[in-house]
Amino acid sequence: MDALRVEGLRAGYGDGPDVLVDAGLDVAPGEVVALLGASGSGKSTLLRCVAGLHPLRSGRVRIGGEDVAHVPVQARGIGLVFQDHALFPHRDVAGNVAFGPRMHGLDATSTEERVARALADVGLSHLAHRAVDELSGGEQQRVALARALAARPRLLLLDEPYGSLDRPLRERLAGELPSLVRGEGIGAVLVTHDQQEALRAADRIGVIVRGEVRQLDRPDALWRDPIDADVAAFLGVGVLLDVDVADGVAHGAAGPLPLPGALRTAGGPATLLLPHSALRLHGTGRATGGHEGTAVLTATVVEVRFAGDHHRLEARLASGDVVSVRVDDAVALPAPSTIVELTVRMEALRRYPRA
């Protein structure tokens, strides 16, 4: 049974247009699903709809198989972690964490046990009686997480929970999330705009564009096969080229590209995704010019950057698009402004209808 299943969700503000249009989502127990989207894409609204903090215009939300249309917030069995934590300023750390158990009518002893466990889980046992405004940002975030978990929710919702933290801490906390969620055997939805964070935390990632969950998939599948140009653009998989297909060849400003069999279906205008990962500097590596399944494009070198364990070459295609190509260390690095040839691994290309 799904921890969460959302179908055909529509929602909006006041008399305004739909912010969510036919959004759908499913989360399995023990799974973390990250929702990635630009700001204003509707991802937080989706979370609030699931929590019951925002009314639906239509659609269905099931938590643990139960349709929660008529279940008020407090009875949905969810834990919600807010971006700036929303800790209760008038209670200390333990008081914050104890809130959920108390609301569920637990006696003092059991509440204490839960609080102790939840604080131990997030590594904050030593701060139980501190005032919340004396904590650092990271500590506050952990308290918020402990507070949500101590209520034993069926589903954990996190709305940009690491937004106010610095990068290393953000990634560390995101990395801790899957084991916590698996340990509890509950589902979790993490809303974020940060791909690194999503990749760290999530089993599957959903991309939400203009109020719609366009694609929900494992990260590798998502990056390999973006379902449409919007998803591809949001993820930054590669450059999108406007082309006209005729006789199996895509003609565009970047130069002609013979399409592989699967993309030759019909002629006419199309948008072609050229993933950065499909490109190699000509004459290097496995892909060499003229081989089956590859094509060659010329490009002008903009700059060459060292990226940790390899170099990346930024080069401008004839169409003006800038691609980023991985360069193996063995190769002599071209100077800026020189013209290079790039090998395209054709099977990695994706074709979308022209928008």
Next chain:
Amino acid sequence: MRSRIIATLALTSIVAAGCSTEETGPLRLVTHDSFDVSTEVLAAFTEDTGIEVEVVPLGDAGSMLNRIVLTADDPEGDVVFGIDSTFLTRALDADVLLPHRAEGLGSVDPALVPEDDRVTPVDFGDVCVNYDIAWFADAGLAVPATLADLAAPEYAGLLAVMNPATSSPGLAFRLGTIEQLGEGKAFAFWERLRESDVLVTDGWSEAYYGAFTYASDGDRPLVVSYASSPPAEVLFATEPLDTAPTGVIVDTCYRQVEYAGVLAGTDRPDDARALVDFLLSPTFQADVPLTMFVFPARTDVALPDVFAAHAVLPDTPLVMDAGRIDAGRSDWIERFTATVLR
């Protein structure tokens, strides 16, 4: 939560309404803030007559009288005590009092009894310049003997007086200067006082406790106060004193008489008259010196020892006719403000 707040408000107004339930309360004695009476003396009156008395002070003498005049149609009490001679005409003109010839009037000094029978004299006191005995001894300076001396150069910067516009003793002292020197000379006198840096305060407390060298850290060894202030200093000293530490310049004394009367709006005129009679009774009269630091109107009651020993009773105090006061008061106060304060 909001509904609870509204409920509380509603409750408050009910309590307020409950408080207003009229009942035959005690007889109300309207008076000024300086009034007081020994507990057992007032209890004796209630025991004798069965009349409960509630004392209602309404500010200083001037404010009290104004309130009586303003609320003439619906007074705040049955009897008034503390109308003083400087404001007598205002009270009589406002027609807020009922005629009453009090028992015991025969034993009162005839000089204190007015022609109008709507007011009964109860006590009198003299407003005089007081001086700090030790200060003058230390300074090797002779104590000024007369009113005119006060404006002499050697006493420049030594005197504190009160604004006649805001203080009853201030006005009394002012009237005294006019009575003794005549209007024209009095203003010349005040002009000189101003040149010699006289200090003018709003009220008696500010002058006495704010400027008088004996009673404060101030720099004025001369202050307008009362003839009864020296005995009060003896009575209220923290360590027993044999002689009064302050003295009175007799030549400056102006006499104020305090009157009582039955308020016209009372619905218990007989009880009210009984209370006025009580104010003139030997018991109350004997109580007056030590509760209010004034002299009893009756001549046949003994003064307490501390008064007998330390109080000064001038033979010929300055007194101004009530009609003259009333005619000149506003103008004099204006001119005082003009000469001294501007």
Next chain:
Amino acid sequence: MSRRGRAALLAVGPLVLLAVLFVWPLTLVLVRGLGVDASPLAPVRDVLLDPYLRGVAGFTLRQAVLSTVLTLIVGLPVAAVLSRLDFRGRRTIEAATLVPFVLPTVVVGTAFVALLGRLSPVVDLRRTTAAILLAHVFFNVSVVVRTVGGLWRHLDDAPVLAARTLGATPLRAFLHVTLPRLRPAIAAAATVVFLFTFTSFGVVLILGGPGRSTIEVEIHRATAQLLDLRTAAALSVLQLAAVVATLVTYDRTRRRQAARPLARAALAVRPLAGARDRTAVAGVVLLLAVVQGLPLLALLERSLRVGDGWGFDHYRTLGAPTREAVLSVAPALAIRNSLTIAAVATLIAMVVGTLAALAAVEDGRWGRVMDGALMLPLGTSAVTLGLGLLLAFRSGPFAGRGALLLVPLAQALVAIPFVVRTMTPVLRGIDDRLREAAATLGATPRRVRQEIDLPIVSRAGLVAAGFAFAITVGEFGATIFVARATNPTVPVAIHRALGLPGEVNLGRAMALSVLLALITGLVVTLVDRVRVGAVGRF
């Protein structure tokens, strides 16, 4: 119901109270005073044409403006240090700044006279405008410290640091970044201080000496002594016009200020770091010691002076009256009366103030109207209002024993604006997400109100109540007017003790004043202890 409708409904209570206790009594006085002439403007014109009264009005305005500026100059550094730096005794100092606020003017006057007398060989400020200004600073510095400090501790440092990195000196960063952001609080504090000093009465008379009269003094003179209601009413109209102009100006400046983002919760004060911080703290402590400490010390010294030496004699005798007389109530009883009446007044101020704050939260326009209207009594002649209360309530529910309720009601009127200003930002500032977080954790809407709204608001309420209590316990003007003789409050008892000659009486008045100061300090300190981070302050 619309928000505006709800706001209007909530505003009914406060506005009715204001109408009954302020507008109606004031109208009665004005009608009586101005109704004598054919044109109600004739008396006003006469006053305006009188060169003496014009001079008085000029002096009133000048001293009020100077006092306000001086109070800000002293108060701002104190607010800066107390709201940003942590050091031992910080809370005590903060509570202590409020103490002078509640002392009766006569007592403060006496303390200042004593102090200035001792200083006179060095610098003679006796009977100068400077003495008036110093006393006004002494009284009002806490208004600036509380109002401005309250905002200051919510401002985050980032913009200042940004300015510093862009090359601004600390002073320029303060002038161009911090000061503009503090402007709403500074305007609010300045308005209150201006209103208080514009209607100043006792301080001017005691410390000013001859030739320094304010409009309030002239109103007192015309009303209490001359029974010249015509002039009194005309002066009151002028005073009221000036007060309304002040409030409108304040409202304008406030409207120009769009709501600026604050750091979400109060920033934690930081411990002292380096010599500069220590110098700043030392400087502020020294400043307060001179401006507020010395006069209080003079008061304390006076209360301990017995004959030529010192002792606790005046305190030991506070349990009993000086004489067995009807109006000579034991000071201990006066203290009880004061505490009781102030508690009732505080309750009333809290209820009415909270309603007003709720209305302000529902609808900003109502909020502004309420804020202005409720400030009016602060700037109105106590003499005129007292007379109006007399005319309005000499019969009816507040006559006779009903006056017992009139005292706390009148006191509450003074405290309400402070309650509104403490509660509104807190009510407005409760983050909706706290309520949502509670709901997701299983709290029903009722439990949310119980567990979130109530505790947070009640803590803010406690702060407001502490302030209201401090104001009402020392309130004198309205109290002396309506207080029953046999139930005097401490200020009334002090006033009475000062009405008789004799060392015992003076000592008793001073000892009572010190007690009043201690009680106030204690209440304020206790209230400050329970304050939580995100809760606003007056």
